[in-house]
Amino acid sequence: DTAVSQTPKYLVTQMGNDKSIKCEQNLGHDTMYWYKQDSKKFLKIMFSYNNKELIINETVPNRFSPKSPDKAHLNLHINSLELGDSAVYFCASSQLGTSYEQYFGPGTRLTVT
């Protein structure tokens, strides 16, 4: 019964490759997020989807594209991976209007070589 799950947990790939990270939540929340945590532990929001619509799109390279097939899923596609993309990526979900509390997934550690 994991509330927010991500796959894979670890991802090692070479520069220039395209990869995807999947996220699923079973909490019935209407909003999902992607965050990037760098090596200094700074946590920065990348995207937010509410009811399958993008409501936050921070200044991230357009090589990153979120895709939400339904309210329970928000996947992150990354094209032409670069060394600087190495980080831990966290998915989270919340129910806006009811609670601002966010539930986080376990993270995906991406290493680009």
Add this chain to the structure above:
Amino acid sequence: SQQGEEDPQALSIQEGENATMNCSYKTSINNLQWYRQNSGRGLVHLILIRSNEREKHSGRLRVTLDTSKKSSSLLITASRAADTASYFCATVRVNNNDMRFGAGTRLTVKP
């Protein structure tokens, strides 16, 4: 951009002592939250305090909020080795649902 800034960046104490972490922010907020992150894990919500509240308690946690100074503090009383983790404050701005995190405080509780 980062909204909150925590201090200290790192804190090391003995079991049984109290730990206090501070957070400052820049814009008007709807609420402020504290999260905990164990090494290699996702963040876990600890406590939320609304802009019209000044103090909140949850078990061994005590959070204060001073909106005039745009600051908050998290106090963990009678700390345990299991409290060792990074603690982040996060702010939700007025009329905006996105949440901005600070850089975190790394707390080490020695047994």
